Amino acid sequence: MQKDFHHTVTYVLSRLAGFEHNDSNTIAYSAQYVDDATNSGTVQFKNGAMYSRISSAHGTYDLHHHVNQHENHLVWVPFHFLPGNDGKTSEEATTGKFINKLVCRPDSPVAREMLDMCVRDAYKNYALHRLGITMHVYADTFAHKGFAGKIHEVNKVYDLKLENEDLSYLDEKKSKGLTERFPMGHGAALECPDKPYLRWSYKNALGEIISRDNTEDFMHAVNTLHAELCRYRYELDDSIDVPALLDEDLKQIESNFKTFTDPKGDNRHEMWIESIAKGEFSFGEQELSYVAKGEGSWKYDAIEQKSFFDSFNDRFNYRDSFLDSDWKLFHDALQEHRLTIIHDVLPKYGICVS
Structure with missing residues:
Protein backbone atom coordinates (compact mmCIF):
# COMPACT_ATOMS: atom_id res chain seq x y z
CA MET A 1 0.00 0.00 0.00
CA GLN A 2 1.07 3.58 -0.54
CA LYS A 3 0.61 6.99 1.05
CA ASP A 4 -3.05 7.25 0.06
CA PHE A 5 -3.91 4.29 2.29
CA HIS A 6 -1.26 4.36 4.99
CA HIS A 7 -1.70 8.06 5.76
CA THR A 8 -5.14 9.30 4.70
CA VAL A 9 -7.21 6.12 4.94
CA THR A 10 -5.63 5.32 8.30
CA TYR A 11 -6.54 8.84 9.43
CA VAL A 12 -10.13 8.41 8.26
CA ASP A 35 7.76 3.84 4.50
CA ASP A 36 9.80 7.03 4.90
CA ALA A 37 12.10 6.19 7.83
CA THR A 38 14.98 5.15 5.56
CA ASN A 39 17.86 6.39 7.75
CA SER A 40 19.46 4.47 10.59
CA GLY A 41 22.39 4.96 12.92
CA THR A 42 23.26 7.47 15.61
CA VAL A 43 22.02 11.05 15.78
CA GLN A 44 24.68 13.15 17.51
CA PHE A 45 24.14 16.42 19.33
CA LYS A 46 26.58 19.25 19.94
CA ASN A 47 26.34 18.81 23.71
CA GLY A 48 27.49 15.19 23.47
CA ALA A 49 24.04 13.56 23.70
CA MET A 50 23.28 10.74 21.24
CA TYR A 51 20.23 8.86 19.99
CA SER A 52 20.38 5.61 18.02
CA ARG A 53 17.55 4.67 15.68
CA ILE A 54 16.74 2.01 13.11
CA SER A 55 15.17 2.24 9.66
CA SER A 56 11.90 0.63 8.63
CA ALA A 57 12.42 0.97 4.87
CA HIS A 58 15.21 1.14 2.33
CA GLY A 59 15.45 3.58 -0.54
CA THR A 60 14.43 2.26 -3.93
CA TYR A 61 18.01 2.32 -5.20
CA ASP A 62 19.73 1.23 -1.98
CA LEU A 63 21.06 -1.95 -3.58
CA HIS A 64 23.51 -2.71 -0.75
CA HIS A 65 20.64 -3.21 1.68
CA HIS A 66 18.31 -4.92 -0.78
CA VAL A 67 20.74 -7.75 -1.53
CA ASN A 68 21.61 -8.31 2.14
CA GLN A 69 19.24 -11.05 3.31
CA HIS A 70 19.81 -10.25 6.98
CA GLU A 71 18.91 -6.61 6.34
CA ASN A 72 15.80 -7.83 4.53
CA HIS A 73 14.83 -9.87 7.57
CA LEU A 74 15.25 -6.85 9.86
CA VAL A 75 13.30 -4.43 7.66
CA TRP A 76 10.94 -6.10 5.21
CA VAL A 77 9.85 -8.98 7.47
CA PRO A 78 8.71 -7.03 10.58
CA PHE A 79 7.48 -3.90 8.80
CA HIS A 80 6.13 -4.83 5.34
CA PHE A 81 5.84 -8.58 4.76
CA LEU A 82 4.79 -10.01 8.10
CA PRO A 83 5.14 -13.82 7.90
CA GLY A 84 1.76 -15.57 7.75
CA ASN A 85 2.94 -18.99 9.00
CA ASP A 86 0.89 -20.54 6.19
CA GLY A 87 -2.25 -19.39 8.00
CA LYS A 88 -1.59 -21.69 10.97
CA THR A 89 -1.65 -20.85 14.68
CA SER A 90 1.40 -21.40 16.86
CA GLU A 91 -0.17 -24.66 18.12
CA GLU A 92 -0.83 -26.08 14.66
CA ALA A 93 1.84 -28.07 12.88
CA THR A 94 3.01 -26.73 9.55
CA THR A 95 4.35 -28.74 6.65
CA GLY A 96 6.47 -27.80 3.70
CA LYS A 97 9.46 -25.51 3.40
CA PHE A 98 10.44 -22.68 5.73
CA ILE A 99 9.65 -20.15 2.99
CA ASN A 100 5.95 -21.08 3.30
CA LYS A 101 6.03 -19.71 6.83
CA LEU A 102 7.48 -16.41 5.60
CA VAL A 103 4.84 -15.71 2.94
CA CYS A 104 2.54 -12.85 3.94
CA ARG A 105 -1.10 -13.79 4.64
CA PRO A 106 -3.98 -11.37 5.38
CA ASP A 107 -5.13 -11.23 8.99
CA SER A 108 -3.02 -14.26 9.91
CA PRO A 109 -2.62 -15.64 13.46
CA VAL A 110 0.78 -13.93 13.50
CA ALA A 111 -0.87 -10.62 12.62
CA ARG A 112 -3.50 -11.12 15.32
CA GLU A 113 -0.78 -11.69 17.91
CA MET A 114 1.03 -8.56 16.70
CA LEU A 115 -2.18 -6.60 17.33
CA ASP A 116 -2.50 -8.08 20.81
CA MET A 117 1.06 -7.07 21.65
CA ALA A 122 -1.13 0.94 25.09
CA TYR A 123 -0.03 2.84 28.20
CA LYS A 124 3.48 3.69 27.03
CA ASN A 125 4.29 7.24 26.00
CA TYR A 126 4.79 6.13 22.39
CA ALA A 127 1.63 4.01 22.31
CA LEU A 128 -0.12 5.88 19.48
CA HIS A 129 3.05 5.85 17.40
CA ARG A 130 3.25 2.09 17.97
CA LEU A 131 -0.40 1.77 16.97
CA GLY A 132 0.28 3.58 13.69
CA ILE A 133 3.23 1.30 12.92
CA THR A 134 1.09 -1.73 13.69
CA MET A 135 -1.70 -0.46 11.42
CA HIS A 136 0.83 -0.12 8.59
CA VAL A 137 2.06 -3.69 8.98
CA TYR A 138 -1.46 -5.06 9.43
CA ALA A 139 -2.76 -3.26 6.32
CA ASP A 140 0.15 -4.60 4.29
CA THR A 141 -0.84 -8.18 5.12
CA PHE A 142 -3.83 -7.65 2.81
CA ALA A 143 -1.95 -5.94 -0.04
CA HIS A 144 1.21 -8.06 0.13
CA LYS A 145 -0.43 -11.46 0.44
CA GLY A 146 1.39 -14.20 -1.41
CA PHE A 147 4.79 -12.50 -1.26
CA ALA A 148 7.67 -12.78 1.20
CA GLY A 149 10.16 -10.25 2.55
CA LYS A 150 13.27 -11.88 1.14
CA ILE A 151 14.88 -12.70 -2.20
CA HIS A 152 13.26 -15.99 -3.21
CA LEU A 170 9.10 -0.85 -19.99
CA ASP A 171 7.11 -2.07 -16.96
CA GLU A 172 6.65 -5.45 -18.60
CA LYS A 173 10.42 -5.72 -19.15
CA LYS A 174 11.05 -4.53 -15.58
CA SER A 175 8.75 -7.20 -14.14
CA LYS A 176 10.46 -9.92 -16.16
CA GLY A 177 13.91 -8.65 -15.20
CA LEU A 178 13.12 -8.59 -11.48
CA THR A 179 11.62 -12.07 -11.68
CA ASP A 194 -0.56 -1.14 -3.85
CA LYS A 195 -3.14 0.49 -6.14
CA PRO A 196 -6.63 0.42 -4.57
CA TYR A 197 -8.49 0.51 -7.90
CA LEU A 198 -6.53 -2.12 -9.78
CA ARG A 199 -7.70 -5.52 -11.03
CA TRP A 200 -4.81 -7.67 -12.15
CA SER A 201 -3.46 -11.21 -12.42
CA TYR A 202 -0.24 -13.14 -12.71
CA LYS A 203 1.17 -16.66 -12.69
CA ASN A 204 3.26 -17.54 -9.64
CA ALA A 205 6.31 -19.83 -9.37
CA ASP A 213 -9.26 -7.29 -7.14
CA ASN A 214 -7.51 -4.68 -5.02
CA THR A 215 -10.67 -2.74 -4.16
CA GLU A 216 -12.16 -5.87 -2.66
CA ASP A 217 -8.96 -6.61 -0.72
CA PHE A 218 -8.60 -3.01 0.45
CA MET A 219 -12.22 -2.85 1.65
CA HIS A 220 -11.58 -6.02 3.66
CA ALA A 221 -8.59 -4.23 5.18
CA VAL A 222 -10.73 -1.15 5.91
CA ASN A 223 -13.25 -3.13 7.92
CA THR A 224 -10.65 -5.05 9.91
CA LEU A 225 -8.45 -2.02 10.63
CA HIS A 226 -11.46 -0.09 11.87
CA ALA A 227 -12.45 -2.99 14.13
CA GLU A 228 -8.93 -3.15 15.59
CA LEU A 229 -8.79 0.60 16.16
CA CYS A 230 -12.10 0.34 18.01
CA ARG A 231 -10.81 -2.60 20.04
CA TYR A 232 -7.75 -0.59 21.01
CA ARG A 233 -9.92 2.22 22.37
CA TYR A 234 -12.22 -0.22 24.15
CA GLU A 235 -9.28 -1.99 25.82
CA LEU A 236 -8.26 1.37 27.28
CA ASP A 237 -11.76 2.24 28.43
CA ASP A 238 -14.47 -0.42 28.31
CA SER A 239 -17.13 2.16 29.17
CA ILE A 240 -16.95 3.84 25.76
CA ASP A 241 -19.42 3.20 22.99
CA VAL A 242 -17.53 1.68 20.07
CA PRO A 243 -18.78 3.31 16.85
CA ALA A 244 -19.83 1.14 13.95
CA LEU A 245 -18.75 2.01 10.43
CA LEU A 246 -21.60 3.91 8.79
CA ASP A 247 -22.73 2.80 5.35
CA GLU A 248 -22.21 6.32 4.04
CA ASP A 249 -18.57 6.29 5.14
CA LEU A 250 -17.95 2.85 3.70
CA LYS A 251 -19.49 3.91 0.40
CA GLN A 252 -17.32 7.05 0.30
CA ILE A 253 -14.15 5.05 0.99
CA GLU A 254 -14.99 2.53 -1.72
CA SER A 255 -15.89 5.33 -4.12
CA ASN A 256 -12.54 7.01 -3.50
CA PHE A 257 -10.73 3.70 -4.08
CA LYS A 258 -12.48 3.21 -7.42
CA THR A 259 -12.38 6.79 -8.73
CA PHE A 260 -8.95 7.95 -7.56
CA THR A 261 -7.17 6.08 -10.34
CA ASP A 262 -4.00 8.12 -10.82
CA PRO A 263 -1.13 5.58 -11.01
CA LYS A 264 0.99 7.72 -8.67
CA ILE A 273 -6.54 15.12 1.39
CA GLU A 274 -9.08 17.10 -0.63
CA SER A 275 -11.88 14.61 0.10
CA ILE A 276 -11.22 14.91 3.84
CA ALA A 277 -11.01 18.71 3.68
CA LYS A 278 -14.37 18.86 1.88
CA GLY A 279 -16.07 16.99 4.72
CA GLU A 280 -16.99 13.90 2.72
CA PHE A 281 -16.85 11.74 5.86
CA SER A 282 -19.14 11.77 8.87
CA PHE A 283 -16.58 13.46 11.16
CA GLY A 284 -16.78 16.63 9.06
CA GLU A 285 -14.29 18.92 7.35
CA GLN A 286 -10.65 18.62 8.39
CA GLU A 287 -7.39 20.03 7.07
CA LEU A 288 -4.66 17.39 6.97
CA SER A 289 -1.08 17.29 5.70
CA TYR A 290 1.97 15.08 5.69
CA VAL A 291 5.61 16.07 5.31
CA ALA A 292 8.15 13.24 5.60
CA LYS A 293 11.40 15.20 5.81
CA GLY A 294 12.58 18.79 5.83
CA GLU A 295 10.71 21.76 7.24
CA GLY A 296 7.26 20.86 8.53
CA SER A 297 8.21 17.26 9.29
CA TRP A 298 8.42 15.47 12.63
CA LYS A 299 12.15 15.10 12.07
CA TYR A 300 12.62 18.83 11.57
CA ASP A 301 10.58 19.59 14.67
CA ALA A 302 12.82 17.23 16.68
CA ILE A 303 16.33 18.10 15.45
CA GLU A 304 15.83 20.97 12.96
CA GLN A 305 17.35 19.03 10.08
CA LYS A 306 16.47 20.58 6.73
CA SER A 307 18.37 18.10 4.57
CA PHE A 308 16.59 15.00 3.29
CA PHE A 309 19.77 12.97 3.76
CA ASP A 310 21.88 12.25 6.81
CA SER A 311 25.62 12.80 7.02
CA PHE A 312 28.06 11.19 9.46
CA ASN A 313 29.35 14.65 10.36
CA ASP A 314 25.94 16.06 11.30
CA ARG A 315 25.73 17.60 14.78
CA PHE A 316 22.45 19.04 16.03
CA ASN A 317 21.45 21.45 18.77
CA TYR A 318 19.99 19.49 21.67
CA ARG A 319 16.72 20.71 23.17
CA ASP A 320 14.91 19.23 26.17
CA SER A 321 11.81 18.86 23.97
CA PHE A 322 13.62 16.21 21.90
CA LEU A 323 12.77 13.46 24.40
CA ASP A 324 9.03 14.02 23.90
CA SER A 325 9.14 14.79 20.19
CA ASP A 326 6.96 12.75 17.83
CA TRP A 327 10.02 11.78 15.78
CA LYS A 328 11.86 10.34 18.78
CA LEU A 329 8.72 8.60 20.09
CA PHE A 330 8.12 7.10 16.65
CA HIS A 331 11.64 5.67 16.58
CA ASP A 332 11.23 4.35 20.13
CA ALA A 333 8.07 2.58 18.98
CA LEU A 334 9.79 1.33 15.82
CA GLN A 335 12.50 -0.40 17.83
CA GLU A 336 9.96 -1.87 20.26
CA HIS A 337 7.87 -3.19 17.37
CA ARG A 338 10.81 -4.90 15.65
CA LEU A 339 12.08 -6.41 18.89
CA THR A 340 8.61 -7.73 19.73
CA ILE A 341 7.99 -9.25 16.29
CA ILE A 342 11.41 -10.83 15.79
CA HIS A 343 12.16 -11.97 19.34
CA ASP A 344 8.74 -12.52 20.96
CA VAL A 345 6.14 -13.26 18.28
CA LEU A 346 7.80 -15.10 15.39
CA PRO A 347 9.73 -17.69 17.49
CA LYS A 348 6.38 -18.98 18.78
CA TYR A 349 5.69 -20.04 15.20
CA GLY A 350 9.10 -21.58 14.62
CA ILE A 351 10.27 -18.58 12.60
CA CYS A 352 13.80 -17.35 13.23
CA VAL A 353 14.88 -14.30 11.21
CA SER A 354 17.13 -12.41 13.65
Whole structure:
Protein backbone atom coordinates (compact mmCIF):
# COMPACT_ATOMS: atom_id res chain seq x y z
CA MET A 1 0.00 0.00 0.00
CA GLN A 2 1.07 3.58 -0.54
CA LYS A 3 0.61 6.99 1.05
CA ASP A 4 -3.05 7.25 0.06
CA PHE A 5 -3.91 4.29 2.29
CA HIS A 6 -1.26 4.36 4.99
CA HIS A 7 -1.70 8.06 5.76
CA THR A 8 -5.14 9.30 4.70
CA VAL A 9 -7.21 6.12 4.94
CA THR A 10 -5.63 5.32 8.30
CA TYR A 11 -6.54 8.84 9.43
CA VAL A 12 -10.13 8.41 8.26
CA LEU A 13 -10.50 5.05 10.00
CA SER A 14 -9.00 6.43 13.22
CA ARG A 15 -11.52 9.27 13.25
CA LEU A 16 -14.36 6.88 12.48
CA ALA A 17 -13.18 4.68 15.37
CA GLY A 18 -13.59 7.64 17.74
CA PHE A 19 -10.07 9.04 18.00
CA GLU A 20 -9.90 12.84 17.97
CA HIS A 21 -7.97 14.73 15.30
CA ASN A 22 -4.62 15.04 17.10
CA ASP A 23 -4.46 11.37 18.07
CA SER A 24 -5.64 10.30 14.62
CA ASN A 25 -2.95 12.47 13.06
CA THR A 26 -0.29 10.79 15.22
CA ILE A 27 -1.52 7.32 14.26
CA ALA A 28 -1.74 8.15 10.56
CA TYR A 29 1.60 9.97 10.35
CA SER A 30 3.28 7.03 12.06
CA ALA A 31 1.61 4.56 9.72
CA GLN A 32 3.00 6.37 6.67
CA TYR A 33 6.38 7.21 8.17
CA VAL A 34 7.18 3.49 8.26
CA ASP A 35 7.76 3.84 4.50
CA ASP A 36 9.80 7.03 4.90
CA ALA A 37 12.10 6.19 7.83
CA THR A 38 14.98 5.15 5.56
CA ASN A 39 17.86 6.39 7.75
CA SER A 40 19.46 4.47 10.59
CA GLY A 41 22.39 4.96 12.92
CA THR A 42 23.26 7.47 15.61
CA VAL A 43 22.02 11.05 15.78
CA GLN A 44 24.68 13.15 17.51
CA PHE A 45 24.14 16.42 19.33
CA LYS A 46 26.58 19.25 19.94
CA ASN A 47 26.34 18.81 23.71
CA GLY A 48 27.49 15.19 23.47
CA ALA A 49 24.04 13.56 23.70
CA MET A 50 23.28 10.74 21.24
CA TYR A 51 20.23 8.86 19.99
CA SER A 52 20.38 5.61 18.02
CA ARG A 53 17.55 4.67 15.68
CA ILE A 54 16.74 2.01 13.11
CA SER A 55 15.17 2.24 9.66
CA SER A 56 11.90 0.63 8.63
CA ALA A 57 12.42 0.97 4.87
CA HIS A 58 15.21 1.14 2.33
CA GLY A 59 15.45 3.58 -0.54
CA THR A 60 14.43 2.26 -3.93
CA TYR A 61 18.01 2.32 -5.20
CA ASP A 62 19.73 1.23 -1.98
CA LEU A 63 21.06 -1.95 -3.58
CA HIS A 64 23.51 -2.71 -0.75
CA HIS A 65 20.64 -3.21 1.68
CA HIS A 66 18.31 -4.92 -0.78
CA VAL A 67 20.74 -7.75 -1.53
CA ASN A 68 21.61 -8.31 2.14
CA GLN A 69 19.24 -11.05 3.31
CA HIS A 70 19.81 -10.25 6.98
CA GLU A 71 18.91 -6.61 6.34
CA ASN A 72 15.80 -7.83 4.53
CA HIS A 73 14.83 -9.87 7.57
CA LEU A 74 15.25 -6.85 9.86
CA VAL A 75 13.30 -4.43 7.66
CA TRP A 76 10.94 -6.10 5.21
CA VAL A 77 9.85 -8.98 7.47
CA PRO A 78 8.71 -7.03 10.58
CA PHE A 79 7.48 -3.90 8.80
CA HIS A 80 6.13 -4.83 5.34
CA PHE A 81 5.84 -8.58 4.76
CA LEU A 82 4.79 -10.01 8.10
CA PRO A 83 5.14 -13.82 7.90
CA GLY A 84 1.76 -15.57 7.75
CA ASN A 85 2.94 -18.99 9.00
CA ASP A 86 0.89 -20.54 6.19
CA GLY A 87 -2.25 -19.39 8.00
CA LYS A 88 -1.59 -21.69 10.97
CA THR A 89 -1.65 -20.85 14.68
CA SER A 90 1.40 -21.40 16.86
CA GLU A 91 -0.17 -24.66 18.12
CA GLU A 92 -0.83 -26.08 14.66
CA ALA A 93 1.84 -28.07 12.88
CA THR A 94 3.01 -26.73 9.55
CA THR A 95 4.35 -28.74 6.65
CA GLY A 96 6.47 -27.80 3.70
CA LYS A 97 9.46 -25.51 3.40
CA PHE A 98 10.44 -22.68 5.73
CA ILE A 99 9.65 -20.15 2.99
CA ASN A 100 5.95 -21.08 3.30
CA LYS A 101 6.03 -19.71 6.83
CA LEU A 102 7.48 -16.41 5.60
CA VAL A 103 4.84 -15.71 2.94
CA CYS A 104 2.54 -12.85 3.94
CA ARG A 105 -1.10 -13.79 4.64
CA PRO A 106 -3.98 -11.37 5.38
CA ASP A 107 -5.13 -11.23 8.99
CA SER A 108 -3.02 -14.26 9.91
CA PRO A 109 -2.62 -15.64 13.46
CA VAL A 110 0.78 -13.93 13.50
CA ALA A 111 -0.87 -10.62 12.62
CA ARG A 112 -3.50 -11.12 15.32
CA GLU A 113 -0.78 -11.69 17.91
CA MET A 114 1.03 -8.56 16.70
CA LEU A 115 -2.18 -6.60 17.33
CA ASP A 116 -2.50 -8.08 20.81
CA MET A 117 1.06 -7.07 21.65
CA CYS A 118 0.35 -3.53 20.48
CA VAL A 119 -2.70 -3.28 22.74
CA ARG A 120 -0.63 -4.62 25.63
CA ASP A 121 1.68 -1.60 25.36
CA ALA A 122 -1.13 0.94 25.09
CA TYR A 123 -0.03 2.84 28.20
CA LYS A 124 3.48 3.69 27.03
CA ASN A 125 4.29 7.24 26.00
CA TYR A 126 4.79 6.13 22.39
CA ALA A 127 1.63 4.01 22.31
CA LEU A 128 -0.12 5.88 19.48
CA HIS A 129 3.05 5.85 17.40
CA ARG A 130 3.25 2.09 17.97
CA LEU A 131 -0.40 1.77 16.97
CA GLY A 132 0.28 3.58 13.69
CA ILE A 133 3.23 1.30 12.92
CA THR A 134 1.09 -1.73 13.69
CA MET A 135 -1.70 -0.46 11.42
CA HIS A 136 0.83 -0.12 8.59
CA VAL A 137 2.06 -3.69 8.98
CA TYR A 138 -1.46 -5.06 9.43
CA ALA A 139 -2.76 -3.26 6.32
CA ASP A 140 0.15 -4.60 4.29
CA THR A 141 -0.84 -8.18 5.12
CA PHE A 142 -3.83 -7.65 2.81
CA ALA A 143 -1.95 -5.94 -0.04
CA HIS A 144 1.21 -8.06 0.13
CA LYS A 145 -0.43 -11.46 0.44
CA GLY A 146 1.39 -14.20 -1.41
CA PHE A 147 4.79 -12.50 -1.26
CA ALA A 148 7.67 -12.78 1.20
CA GLY A 149 10.16 -10.25 2.55
CA LYS A 150 13.27 -11.88 1.14
CA ILE A 151 14.88 -12.70 -2.20
CA HIS A 152 13.26 -15.99 -3.21
CA GLU A 153 11.60 -17.67 -6.17
CA VAL A 154 8.27 -17.57 -4.30
CA ASN A 155 8.15 -13.91 -5.35
CA LYS A 156 8.51 -14.59 -9.06
CA VAL A 157 5.79 -13.16 -11.29
CA TYR A 158 4.98 -14.45 -14.77
CA ASP A 159 2.50 -13.26 -17.39
CA LEU A 160 1.53 -10.10 -15.48
CA LYS A 161 -1.77 -8.69 -16.77
CA LEU A 162 -3.72 -5.57 -15.80
CA GLU A 163 -7.46 -5.47 -16.38
CA ASN A 164 -8.21 -1.76 -15.91
CA GLU A 165 -4.84 -0.10 -16.58
CA ASP A 166 -2.26 -0.31 -19.32
CA LEU A 167 0.99 -2.17 -18.69
CA SER A 168 3.77 -0.33 -20.50
CA TYR A 169 6.47 -2.11 -22.43
CA LEU A 170 9.10 -0.85 -19.99
CA ASP A 171 7.11 -2.07 -16.96
CA GLU A 172 6.65 -5.45 -18.60
CA LYS A 173 10.42 -5.72 -19.15
CA LYS A 174 11.05 -4.53 -15.58
CA SER A 175 8.75 -7.20 -14.14
CA LYS A 176 10.46 -9.92 -16.16
CA GLY A 177 13.91 -8.65 -15.20
CA LEU A 178 13.12 -8.59 -11.48
CA THR A 179 11.62 -12.07 -11.68
CA GLU A 180 14.77 -13.41 -13.28
CA ARG A 181 17.38 -11.55 -11.22
CA PHE A 182 15.88 -10.03 -8.08
CA PRO A 183 12.60 -11.59 -6.83
CA MET A 184 12.32 -9.57 -3.63
CA GLY A 185 8.89 -8.96 -2.04
CA HIS A 186 6.37 -7.89 -4.65
CA GLY A 187 9.01 -6.11 -6.73
CA ALA A 188 8.29 -8.24 -9.81
CA ALA A 189 4.60 -7.36 -9.46
CA LEU A 190 5.64 -3.70 -9.58
CA GLU A 191 3.16 -1.43 -7.77
CA CYS A 192 0.18 -3.60 -8.67
CA PRO A 193 -0.55 -4.76 -5.09
CA ASP A 194 -0.56 -1.14 -3.85
CA LYS A 195 -3.14 0.49 -6.14
CA PRO A 196 -6.63 0.42 -4.57
CA TYR A 197 -8.49 0.51 -7.90
CA LEU A 198 -6.53 -2.12 -9.78
CA ARG A 199 -7.70 -5.52 -11.03
CA TRP A 200 -4.81 -7.67 -12.15
CA SER A 201 -3.46 -11.21 -12.42
CA TYR A 202 -0.24 -13.14 -12.71
CA LYS A 203 1.17 -16.66 -12.69
CA ASN A 204 3.26 -17.54 -9.64
CA ALA A 205 6.31 -19.83 -9.37
CA LEU A 206 4.03 -22.85 -8.90
CA GLY A 207 2.24 -22.13 -12.17
CA GLU A 208 -0.95 -21.01 -10.40
CA ILE A 209 -2.99 -18.15 -11.86
CA ILE A 210 -3.53 -15.53 -9.15
CA SER A 211 -6.33 -13.02 -9.80
CA ARG A 212 -6.55 -9.93 -7.61
CA ASP A 213 -9.26 -7.29 -7.14
CA ASN A 214 -7.51 -4.68 -5.02
CA THR A 215 -10.67 -2.74 -4.16
CA GLU A 216 -12.16 -5.87 -2.66
CA ASP A 217 -8.96 -6.61 -0.72
CA PHE A 218 -8.60 -3.01 0.45
CA MET A 219 -12.22 -2.85 1.65
CA HIS A 220 -11.58 -6.02 3.66
CA ALA A 221 -8.59 -4.23 5.18
CA VAL A 222 -10.73 -1.15 5.91
CA ASN A 223 -13.25 -3.13 7.92
CA THR A 224 -10.65 -5.05 9.91
CA LEU A 225 -8.45 -2.02 10.63
CA HIS A 226 -11.46 -0.09 11.87
CA ALA A 227 -12.45 -2.99 14.13
CA GLU A 228 -8.93 -3.15 15.59
CA LEU A 229 -8.79 0.60 16.16
CA CYS A 230 -12.10 0.34 18.01
CA ARG A 231 -10.81 -2.60 20.04
CA TYR A 232 -7.75 -0.59 21.01
CA ARG A 233 -9.92 2.22 22.37
CA TYR A 234 -12.22 -0.22 24.15
CA GLU A 235 -9.28 -1.99 25.82
CA LEU A 236 -8.26 1.37 27.28
CA ASP A 237 -11.76 2.24 28.43
CA ASP A 238 -14.47 -0.42 28.31
CA SER A 239 -17.13 2.16 29.17
CA ILE A 240 -16.95 3.84 25.76
CA ASP A 241 -19.42 3.20 22.99
CA VAL A 242 -17.53 1.68 20.07
CA PRO A 243 -18.78 3.31 16.85
CA ALA A 244 -19.83 1.14 13.95
CA LEU A 245 -18.75 2.01 10.43
CA LEU A 246 -21.60 3.91 8.79
CA ASP A 247 -22.73 2.80 5.35
CA GLU A 248 -22.21 6.32 4.04
CA ASP A 249 -18.57 6.29 5.14
CA LEU A 250 -17.95 2.85 3.70
CA LYS A 251 -19.49 3.91 0.40
CA GLN A 252 -17.32 7.05 0.30
CA ILE A 253 -14.15 5.05 0.99
CA GLU A 254 -14.99 2.53 -1.72
CA SER A 255 -15.89 5.33 -4.12
CA ASN A 256 -12.54 7.01 -3.50
CA PHE A 257 -10.73 3.70 -4.08
CA LYS A 258 -12.48 3.21 -7.42
CA THR A 259 -12.38 6.79 -8.73
CA PHE A 260 -8.95 7.95 -7.56
CA THR A 261 -7.17 6.08 -10.34
CA ASP A 262 -4.00 8.12 -10.82
CA PRO A 263 -1.13 5.58 -11.01
CA LYS A 264 0.99 7.72 -8.67
CA GLY A 265 0.33 7.23 -4.98
CA ASP A 266 1.31 10.82 -4.14
CA ASN A 267 -1.38 12.14 -6.48
CA ARG A 268 -4.04 9.84 -5.04
CA HIS A 269 -2.95 11.00 -1.58
CA GLU A 270 -3.69 14.60 -2.56
CA MET A 271 -7.14 13.53 -3.76
CA TRP A 272 -7.80 11.96 -0.35
CA ILE A 273 -6.54 15.12 1.39
CA GLU A 274 -9.08 17.10 -0.63
CA SER A 275 -11.88 14.61 0.10
CA ILE A 276 -11.22 14.91 3.84
CA ALA A 277 -11.01 18.71 3.68
CA LYS A 278 -14.37 18.86 1.88
CA GLY A 279 -16.07 16.99 4.72
CA GLU A 280 -16.99 13.90 2.72
CA PHE A 281 -16.85 11.74 5.86
CA SER A 282 -19.14 11.77 8.87
CA PHE A 283 -16.58 13.46 11.16
CA GLY A 284 -16.78 16.63 9.06
CA GLU A 285 -14.29 18.92 7.35
CA GLN A 286 -10.65 18.62 8.39
CA GLU A 287 -7.39 20.03 7.07
CA LEU A 288 -4.66 17.39 6.97
CA SER A 289 -1.08 17.29 5.70
CA TYR A 290 1.97 15.08 5.69
CA VAL A 291 5.61 16.07 5.31
CA ALA A 292 8.15 13.24 5.60
CA LYS A 293 11.40 15.20 5.81
CA GLY A 294 12.58 18.79 5.83
CA GLU A 295 10.71 21.76 7.24
CA GLY A 296 7.26 20.86 8.53
CA SER A 297 8.21 17.26 9.29
CA TRP A 298 8.42 15.47 12.63
CA LYS A 299 12.15 15.10 12.07
CA TYR A 300 12.62 18.83 11.57
CA ASP A 301 10.58 19.59 14.67
CA ALA A 302 12.82 17.23 16.68
CA ILE A 303 16.33 18.10 15.45
CA GLU A 304 15.83 20.97 12.96
CA GLN A 305 17.35 19.03 10.08
CA LYS A 306 16.47 20.58 6.73
CA SER A 307 18.37 18.10 4.57
CA PHE A 308 16.59 15.00 3.29
CA PHE A 309 19.77 12.97 3.76
CA ASP A 310 21.88 12.25 6.81
CA SER A 311 25.62 12.80 7.02
CA PHE A 312 28.06 11.19 9.46
CA ASN A 313 29.35 14.65 10.36
CA ASP A 314 25.94 16.06 11.30
CA ARG A 315 25.73 17.60 14.78
CA PHE A 316 22.45 19.04 16.03
CA ASN A 317 21.45 21.45 18.77
CA TYR A 318 19.99 19.49 21.67
CA ARG A 319 16.72 20.71 23.17
CA ASP A 320 14.91 19.23 26.17
CA SER A 321 11.81 18.86 23.97
CA PHE A 322 13.62 16.21 21.90
CA LEU A 323 12.77 13.46 24.40
CA ASP A 324 9.03 14.02 23.90
CA SER A 325 9.14 14.79 20.19
CA ASP A 326 6.96 12.75 17.83
CA TRP A 327 10.02 11.78 15.78
CA LYS A 328 11.86 10.34 18.78
CA LEU A 329 8.72 8.60 20.09
CA PHE A 330 8.12 7.10 16.65
CA HIS A 331 11.64 5.67 16.58
CA ASP A 332 11.23 4.35 20.13
CA ALA A 333 8.07 2.58 18.98
CA LEU A 334 9.79 1.33 15.82
CA GLN A 335 12.50 -0.40 17.83
CA GLU A 336 9.96 -1.87 20.26
CA HIS A 337 7.87 -3.19 17.37
CA ARG A 338 10.81 -4.90 15.65
CA LEU A 339 12.08 -6.41 18.89
CA THR A 340 8.61 -7.73 19.73
CA ILE A 341 7.99 -9.25 16.29
CA ILE A 342 11.41 -10.83 15.79
CA HIS A 343 12.16 -11.97 19.34
CA ASP A 344 8.74 -12.52 20.96
CA VAL A 345 6.14 -13.26 18.28
CA LEU A 346 7.80 -15.10 15.39
CA PRO A 347 9.73 -17.69 17.49
CA LYS A 348 6.38 -18.98 18.78
CA TYR A 349 5.69 -20.04 15.20
CA GLY A 350 9.10 -21.58 14.62
CA ILE A 351 10.27 -18.58 12.60
CA CYS A 352 13.80 -17.35 13.23
CA VAL A 353 14.88 -14.30 11.21
CA SER A 354 17.13 -12.41 13.65
